[in-house]
Amino acid sequence: MNIAVVGTGYVGLVTGTCFAETGNEVICVDIDADKVEKMRQGEVPIYEPDLEVLFERNQRQGRLSFTTDLKQAVDHAEIIFLALPTPPGADGSADLRFILGVAAELSQMITRYTVVVDKSTVPVGTGEQVHAALAEHLSEDLFDVVSNPEFLREGVAVDDFLKPDRVVIGTSSSRAEESMRRLYEPFVRSGNPIIFMDVRSAEMTKYAANSYLATRISFMNEIANLCEIVGADVDAVRKGMGSDSRIGKRFLFPGVGYGGSCFPKDVQALARTAGQHDYSFRILDAVMNVNDYQRLRIADKIEAYYGEDLKGKTVTLWGLAFKPNTDDIREAPALYTIDRLLAAGAQVRTFDPEAMDNVEALYGDKVVFCEDQYEAATGADCLAIMTEWSVFRTPNFDKLKGALSKPVIFDGRNLYDLRRMVEAGFYYDSIGRTT
Ligand code: UGA
Numbered sequence: 207m208n209i210a211v212v213g214t215g216y217v218g219l220v221t222g223t224c225f226a227e228t229g230n231e232v233i234c235v236d237i238d239a240d241k242v243e244k245m246r247q248g249e250v251p252i253y254e255p256d257l258e259v260l261f262e263r264n265q266r267q268g269r270l271s272f273t274t275d276l277k278q279a280v281d282h283a284e285i286i287f288l289a290l291p292t293p294p295g296a297d298g299s300a301d302l303r304f305i306l307g308v309a310a311e312l313s314q315m316i317t318r319y320t321v322v323v324d325k326s327t328v329p330v331g332t333g334e335q336v337h338a339a340l341a342e343h344l345s346e347d348l349f350d351v352v353s354n355p356e357f358l359r360e361g362v363a364v365d366d367f368l369k370p371d372r373v374v375i376g377t378s379s380s381r382a383e384e385s386m387r388r389l390y391e392p393f394v395r396s397g398n399p400i401i402f403m404d405v406r407s408a409e410m411t412k413y414a415a416n417s418y419l420a421t422r423i424s425f426m427n428e429i430a431n432l433c434e435i436v437g438a439d440v441d442a443v444r445k446g447m448g449s450d451s452r453i454g455k456r457f458l459f460p461g462v463g464y465g466g467s468c469f470p471k472d473v474q475a476l477a478r479t480a481g482q483h484d485y486s487f488r489i490l491d492a493v494m495n496v497n498d499y500q501r502l503r504i505a506d507k508i509e510a511y512y513g514e515d516l517k518g519k520t521v522t523l524w525g526l527a528f529k530p531n532t533d534d535i536r537e538a539p540a541l542y543t544i545d546r547l548l549a550a551g552a553q554v555r556t557f558d559p560e561a562m563d564n565v566e567a568l569y570g571d572k573v574v575f576c577e578d579q580y581e582a583a584t585g586a587d588c589l590a591i592m593t594e595w596s597v598f599r600t601p602n603f604d605k606l607k608g609a610l611s612k613p614v615i616f617d618g619r620n621l622y623d624l625r626r627m628v629e630a631g632f633y634y635d636s637i638g639r640t641t
Pocket residue numbers: 327356357358359360361416419423456457458459460461462463464465466467468469528529
């Protein structure tokens with residue numbers, strides 16, 4: 207099929223590349239001419255495992271191309287995906303400026319029946335606004351608006367897209383339903399469902415899914431904090447709970463709070479949507495509250511350990527990205543931790559396999575960026591683990607102990623076995639487990 211994807215951020219780029227991979231002809235559009243030129247030269251603008259191979263292959267074989275010319279893409283496409291940013295506005299609700307702006311342009315450009323798909327995470331009711339913007343200059347039989355929320359995770363985005371647990375399609379048009387079914391069938395050969403519903407329900411599904419996952423995380427973070435107080439081990443509790451098939455094992459890991467470009471924004475936006483309809487979504491307020499607390503949990507622990515003496519101490523952070531396998535630092539708990547440590551007069555040394563350039567752009571020489579994890583630990587008073595990169599999972603503990611000036615570790619991701627750490631002579635503080 208002939209596809210256009212407007213917006214080449216994380217979602218747009220993965221969507222376009224993966225649709226090309228199943229044989230569709232895809233044109234990706236972006237207003238950023240520099241970025242488009244670089245992509246034409248074969249440069250993938252984001253770090254995402256597996257994307258580069260697919261990007262290169264499909265571009266070489268002519269199924270994936272890039273332009274700044276929206277009209278060219280519109281003339282090519284039977285289906286146009288809108289994968290545009292929806293940043294939180296001043297009041298926490300999603301800013302629809304980009305989406306409605308492009309919809310208004312499309313209204314002047316579409317000349318034959320086209321399906322316009324909202325791929326971005328947009329509040330309930332946006333589909334109708336897009337419909338109204340398109341109808342401004344277009345006859346209603348020339349288009350349908352579909353909501354098709356994306357559930358991919360950064361770091362495993364390509365795999366998530368190619369093998370989705372489910373595809374959610376919101377539409378009331380059987381013609382659009384048929385096009386979307388044809389497009390997505392190759393991705394659900396395993397038998398996973400394409401779930402059709404109305405546009406509003408599809409929009410809500412995305413917020414409900416992300417907010418529920420964020421709720422699980424905040425809930426487990428509170429269980430972990432309480433485990434520390436009562437002397438229980440959250441790892442055991444997690445396994446005990448997760449083995450109940452009604453609960454499930456995944457997404458029950460306590461840590462330093464959720465970050466990234468999705469959960470914080472989406473939880474806030476759903477709470478805001480509720481507020482706009484005079485409904486107070488009490489659980490979400492608590493979820494956000496817990497997360498604000500948890501992302502500073504490691505900094506709190508370090509402050510409690512050193513008290514006034516933290517001034518002048520050197521703290522090493524392993525991991526900066528909000529999670530492994532990405533260079534994304536948006537809402538990363540590590541940044542909140544750095545701010546607190548610097549404010550307390552501590553020095554910060556750090557290593558992250560992918561995210562250091564992004565953090566350096568924000569902090570410059572206020573933070574020391576190192577070549578590897580041992581160099582980062584050299585001479586430091588303690589180590590704090592912020593991101594569970596695989597390379598941190600089995601370090602050479604003798605080497606680490608030799609590098610640190612004191613064998614003190616605050617582990618925000620519960621990477622190591624408690625007993626072994628004590629035997630190895632470390633002061634080892636993790637989340638929800640007591641030595
Ligand atoms: C999330 C959702 O998982 C995707 O399904 C969704 O499509 C995406 O948002 C989106 O809306 O675009 P993502 O933000 O890439 O994906 O990252 P996750 O892997 O979900 O992790 C989010 C945060 O939760 C991370 O900070 C992670 O460390 C934290 N987390 C996750 C925990 O603290 N504990 C867990 O058990 C799982």
